[in-house]
Amino acid sequence: MTFKELGMSPEILKAIEELGFDNPMPVQAETLPVLLNDDVDLVALAQTGTGKTAAFGLPMIQKMNYTNKDTEVLVLCPTRELCIQISKDCKNYSKYIQECTILPVYGGASIDVQIRTLKKGVKMIVATPGRMNDLINRGKVDISKLKYIILDEADEMLNMGFKEDLDNILAQTPNTKHTLLFSATMPREVEAISKDYMKDPVRIQIGSRNQGADSVSHVYYLVHAKDRYLALKRIADYYPDIYSIVFCRTKLETQEVADMLIRDGYNADSLHGDLSQAQRDHVMNRFRLKNVQMLVATDVAARGLDVNNLTHVINYNLPDELEQYVHRSGRTGRADKTGISIAIINLREKYKIKDIERQIKKEFTKAEIPTGKEVCKKQLFNMIDKVEHVDVNYPEIETFLPDIMKKLEWMDKEELIRKFVSLEFNRFLEYYVGAPDLNVDESRERTKQEKGKRDTKTNKSGNFTRLFITLGHKDKIVPQRLIGMINDYTHERHIEIGKIDILDTFSYVDVEESKAQAVIDAFEDKFVKGRPIAVEIAESKGSSSRGRSSERRSSSDGRRRDGGGDRRSSSKKSDDRRSNDRNSSDRRSSDRKKDSSRRDSDRKRYR
Structure with missing residues (x-):
């Protein structure tokens, strides 16, 4: 099927032929017939770089009414670069339709210039959510006649924290408009937008849901x-x-x-x-x-x-x-x-x-x-390939050749090649001589890890600090991933980890006392799904010979420490421990209630 057979206008066909468009890509072949022939809501799931801009841009350009200057199409995308790229592509598609005015609207550019252009009338706006929301709040853009709104890279916009901006923009659009949603993946948040703002959308999927590209x-x-x-x-x-x-x-x-x-x-x-x-x-x-x-x-x-x-x-x-x-x-x-x-x-x-x-x-x-020898071989043949295919400027070099030939006449061909290759290649040979093997032998590493675990069980002091962290089951957190994050963010591989309790929206993890502050500091400025990760000390824990297997218990007053309280002396801790041991049977139930109350408090604070 060709673009002409799909029913594209002569003006658009002329423009895209100049761009080298021959046959539509899969996402275009699926969406163009639907959007050209019907006014519908649509959800298209396709990978980045599969031709999604033309999939929505071509039918929008063809269907707009050019007898007026009302804004009929709004395209929202996550970043300035994508905003500029979509605008550029759509301007190329509409090259021979003079009335098709397209304006990129994004932060980092003069808002006054954008406002002046909007006052003249723009048929299509391509915008980032933040700047578009700003213009709406200022009353500087009229989208009351909007016919189509396109959410491109919807999953990326939500990951970047634009949910509130998107909700506000969508709330300002007329109920009669149609919504097109394009995304590489379909997480729950994107699915929620399709349910809240779309009416019986046509669904198009290129490849499997949330699947990587075949190429x-x-x-x-x-x-x-x-x-x-x-x-x-x-x-x-x-x-x-x-x-x-x-x-x-x-x-x-x-x-x-x-x-x-x-x-x-x-x-x-x-x-x-x-x-x-x-x-x-x-x-x-x-x-x-x-x-x-x-x-x-x-x-x-x-x-x-x-x-x-x-x-x-x-x-x-x-x-x-x-x-x-x-x-x-x-x-x-x-x-x-x-x-x-x-x-x-x-x-x-x-x-x-x-x-x-x-x-x-x-x-x-x-x-x-690759080993050092393999790298050297690859570089050598890459250089020889370049020599083989180099363009020679014969007129310019001809005058120098007699002197060059005379200079090198004492060398045979093999020696000349050796010297020429060595001139460029010696630095690689020198760098990689005796280069170590960087590959990990998994079987040996497992043996070392198992020995390390046995040694750790024998030598653990059991001095842990319990940390509260705003990650839980809803963030797809498992113990291995949490431990991996601690290792990666702290750039340490030997922090002792004790008991881990993972709940729906938050977790508790015991880390060795001397490393607790390092872990808290390491998680600063870290984000998950666009929201910051908060880590703080959840409760004070004294020394425990029980170590990793010790049960979680509240301190005697049941209060949370906020990180600035004075530490009790070791003798005081010892007295408290003996007191707790004598009264543990009477207070165990009370402790559990306090621990539950503290969790509820944590949950409310970080929702």
């Missing part, structure tokens, strides 16, 4: 945590033409990894929330021009980026939210190209791979970190 292969490398950066460099060296985004968890780590790559001679740069808009634009322009081969970025900073032909996505750290992996990996393997999504993990994180496999319904391939 992307998934690979993981198992290394020691301390070797993560060395593994990243070796992967980059093994793929000389790599063009990738490297995902890190935090702004600090992002900048550190980028700085190390630049220092070590790689074409790299960073993208995170601490950059100004001008710095961000400069980095992105360099990346799109491929002056930067490896862009090190946080999830938030990379949302909405539209970059084609990425060869790899590298997860320097796996995301806390499994659904975020779908968005990361979806940035490669676009537009009928193939791509590779790489995860660099340590043994403690291996369980996450199984969780992601269930999520994306695809299997990871375990790969071996």
Whole structure:
């Protein structure tokens, strides 16, 4: 089926033919007939980079009434970059329809200029929720004649905390409008929007629900945590033409990894929330021009980026939210190209791979970190390939050749090749001589871990502090994941963890007393599903020879400590313990009630 057979207008056909559009992509082939022929609500589930902009942009451009200047279409998307990209694409589609006015509306640009343009009349607005909500509250935009509202990357908008803005915007739109929702994944929050704001929507699904793209292969490398950066460099060296985004968890780590790559001679740069808009634009322009081969970025900073032909996505750290992996990996393997999504993990994180496999319904391939010799071989043949295909400017070089030939006439062909190769290649040979094997032998590591557990059981002092954390079953928290987060955020691997109690919306975890404050500090500025994670001391715990197996009990007064109270002396603790032992049978029931009351209090505070 062609775009002409679908019924596109001559003006649009002319524009998209110039853009190289031949046949519609799967999501376009499914949505265009529906949207061109009917006025309906629609939910389309498809991966990033599958042609969703044309899927909604083409029918909207064709169906708008150009005899007036009323705003008829509003497109909401999560980021400035995506807002600009959608506007640019739609302007290209409507190149030969002069009356089709399209305005990108986003933060970081002059709101006064946007208001002046809106006063002239705009047929289609492409906006980020925050700026659009601001314009509505100021009374500077009229959406009373709106016919269609499109929510693009709906899951991303909700992950970024735009739920309140979306609710406010949708409440201001006329009841007669139709809503189109496009998303890569369909979490409960997105499903709720479809139920609250849509009427019997047509549902279109390209691939399986929450599934990764078929054009992307998934690979993981198992290394020691301390070797993560060395593994990243070796992967980059093994793929000389790599063009990738490297995902890190935090702004600090992002900048550190980028700085190390630049220092070590790689074409790299960073993208995170601490950059100004001008710095961000400069980095992105360099990346799109491929002056930067490896862009090190946080999830938030990379949302909405539209970059084609990425060869790899590298997860320097796996995301806390499994659904975020779908968005990361979806940035490669676009537009009928193939791509590779790489995860660099340590043994403690291996369980996450199984969780992601269930999520994306695809299997990871375990790969071996290339040895130094393998990297050198790959680089050598890459250089020879470039020599073989280099363009020679014969007129310019011809005048120099006689002197060059005379200079090198004493060398035979084999010696000349050896010297030429060595000139470029020696630095790799020198760097990788005696390079260690970075791969983890799982069988040996398991034996070491089991021995470590036996030693820990023997040597534990049992001095734990109980922490309260605003993560629970509803956040899909399990003990392994909670322990993994503590290890990752603190950058320590030997913090003793005691009893873990996971409830619906929050949890309690016992950590060794000397590390409690480090854990609290490590969770600052950490988010899950757009909301901050709060961690604080839940109750004071004295020394206990029972260690990990000890039962949770309240202090004698049943009150929570807020982190600033004076510690009781050790003799006082000893007296309290003896007193508690004598009266434990009478007070056990009371303690349980107080503990339950304290949990209720915690739940109310962090809902």
